[in-house]
Amino acid sequence: MAKIPSLFFTLFYCFLFNFVPIWTAYFSQFSSLRQPDRDPCYDSAGRPVRCVPDFINAAFGKPIVASSTCGTNGKPSRFCLLEESPDGTMRERCEICDAEDLSLAHPAQLLTDLNNPDNLTCWVSEPTTTTTTNISPSNVTLTLNLGKKFESNNRGRTWIPMQFYSSQCENIYKRPKDAKITRENEQEARCTDARSLSPLSNRIAFATLEGRPSALEFEQSPVLQDWVTATDIKIVFNRLSTDQNQIYWLEENIQRFRRDNNNSIFEIGEENFLNSKFGEQMLKERYFYAMAELAVGGRCKCNGHASRCVIDRMGRYACDCKHATTGLDCEKCRPFHYDRPWARAGADDANPCIGISFKNNFQVWVPLPSLIFFAFLPLYFFNFYPINNSK
Known part of the structure; x- marks a missing residue:
């Protein structure tokens, strides 16, 4: 009763293994008629080579979540800033921010839009103060989701610091300024005084x-x-510069306070001014964070096995994997391509995944999963196509 299924298996097995070399030989004659692929993951002879996606601004067009944005608390807010006038002097200019009016709004999405020098835009946090002794709005965050891994790397579940900027590294972050990085601590975040990097520019x-x-x-x-490698990037604004009182507005507005109070006979100082209602409002309008552009240069991480990233069938940003690899980052081999362990592509060896190979007059090597499949094939036909030999 089991002989016929076994015979079918033998015939099927022989037919399959004899058909593969014939099929391969037949179609190989047409290979010269096709235009050669210009896929950068293969050389002119069709051999796998290391390939990487283009270096891009990974932040462009991506949404950013801000913990604070001006004009979003149900009413417009006012903020003031310094700008250089045509005569070279620094003057104060105040603006109204209203999230309900596009012409007056400063949302975080302006950080990753097209940077137009003729129409500069920026994000502005809600001007605020907590108390007169703690004048700086603290822990305002901007969070950018890149959509996939680019070269926290677990989609924002945990965060790893990459860099600190402060004029007081020891006092604020308990880190030495410009610490030396060694091979033993190559994933250590450094602390740097941003003012020393670009004293004449606001670009970091x-x-x-x-x-x-x-x-x-x-x-x-x-x-x-x-x-x-990162999937998400978070920027945390912890505090404003401690010297902004003097270089920005305090002395000028103390004089303004005196004028508005009819040249009061008492001598007003910084402490009295800050504790006045007028001083608190003036302080609030000048304590905020603002940023014009956020750019993140990087390559879609594909481990050397893809030259581009695409949107997959599930709507995810994924590598267009080559070299018989698969996964969002080409981080594993395709099924039945386990002849050797997966490896990242290198400059000297693309490390493609290997499955069935044809050698020496089409001798066939079959992966273990295939052998298991063929071993159970007789049972499949036996169970679903029973043969009744009874007379």
Whole structure:
């Protein structure tokens, strides 16, 4: 009763294994008629090579979540800032922020829109003060979701600090200023005085590999590969500069306070001014955070097995994997391609995943899962196509 299914299995097995080389040989004759693929993941001879997506501004067009935005508390707010006048002097200019009026709104989405020099835009936090002794709004955050891993790396579940900026690194963050990075602490966040980086500019640039000893051996450093990988980026504004009172507005507005109070005979000082209703309002209008643009340069992380990222069928941002790899980051081999363990592509070896290979007159190597499939094939036909030999 079991002989016929076994015979069918034998015939099917032989037919399959004899058909594959014939099929391959038949279609190979047409290969020269096709235009060669210009896929950067393969060389001119069709051999796998390391490939990477283009270096892009990964933040462009991405939504940003801000914990504070001006004009969103149900009423417009007023903020004041310094700007250079045509004669070179610094003058104060105040504006109204209203989230309900697009022409007056300053939402976080302006950080990742198209940067137009003729129409500069910016995000502004809600001007606020907590008390007259703690004059700075604290812990205002901007959170950017990149959509996938770019070269916290677990979609915002945990956060790892990458850089601190402060004029008081020791006092505020308990970290030495510009600490030296060694091979033993290559994932250590440094603290730097941003004013020393760009004293004449408000632009700050952070390079993830700067000062990291293994930067020149990046492809052989899993530690640094993990260090530069992120799915989400969070910027935390902890406090404003402590010297803004003097360089910004305090002395000028004390004089204004005196004038508005009819040149009161008492000598007003900084403490009295800050504790006055007028002083508190003036203080509030000048204590806020603002940023014009947020750019994140990076490559979609594909481990050297893809040259681009696409939107997959589930709406996720994923690598267009080559070299018989699969996954959002090409981080594993396709089914039945386990001839050797998965590996990241390198400059000298693309490390493609390998499955069935044809060698020496089409001798066939079959992966273990395939053998298991064929071993159970007779049972499949036996169970679903029973043969009745009874007379």
